[in-house]
Amino acid sequence: xxxLRHTGIVKKITSTSLIVTIVNQSxxxxxxAGGACSVADMQEKEIEISRFxxxxxxxxxxxxxxxxxxxxxxLFLGYLLPFIVLFSTLxxxxxxxxxxILSGLLALAVLVPYYAILYLFRGRLKKVFKFExxxxx
Numbered sequence: 386x387x388x389l390r391h392t393g394i395v396k397k398i399t400s401t402s403l404i405v406t407i408v409n410q411s412x413x414x415x416x417x418a419g420g421a422c423s424v425a426d427m428q429e430k431e432i433e434i435s436r437f438x439x440x441x442x443x444x445x446x447x448x449x450x451x452x453x454x455x456x457x458x459x460l461f462l463g464y465l466l467p468f469i470v471l472f473s474t475l476x477x478x479x480x481x482x483x484x485x486i487l488s489g490l491l492a493l494a495v496l497v498p499y500y501a502i503l504y505l506f507r508g509r510l511k512k513v514f515k516f517e518x519x520x521x522x
Contacts, residue, residue, distance in 0.1 A: 389451045395441050396431065403434045403441060405449055437518045448519040455514050467499055
């Protein structure tokens with residue numbers, strides 16, 4: 386089982402979780418010309434981690450791990466399944482109505498309830514997609 390690792394810094398500590406900030410870099414941001422290029426992409430992301438056993442302090446560097454198999458599930462739910470729903474709706478609506486504009490609008494409209502359902506189930510999804518801190522001895 387492959388693990389994805391990111392180095393981060395503890396930003397906030399609550400009674401039940403840690404908020405860790407990681408810097409997400411695109412491949413081109415590591416390039417030697419990154420400072421001169423407007424394509425360079427660096428984003429700070431905050432990750433909530435609910436399972437940890439050690440005591441941590443704000444500002445402490447940590448390693449965040451995520452299971453690659455969970456990443457594929459997230460990719461499927463966030464991108465692939467909505468594309469399948471959109472494309473299927475487009476083809477079916479186009480076959481039934483024969484109107485391309487109406488079919489396109491209907492296909493886009495189907496995504497609204499899809500992402501609303503994902504939003505409603507975000508608590509359950511948080512349990513499926515868990516970030517953890519790599520515990521060092």
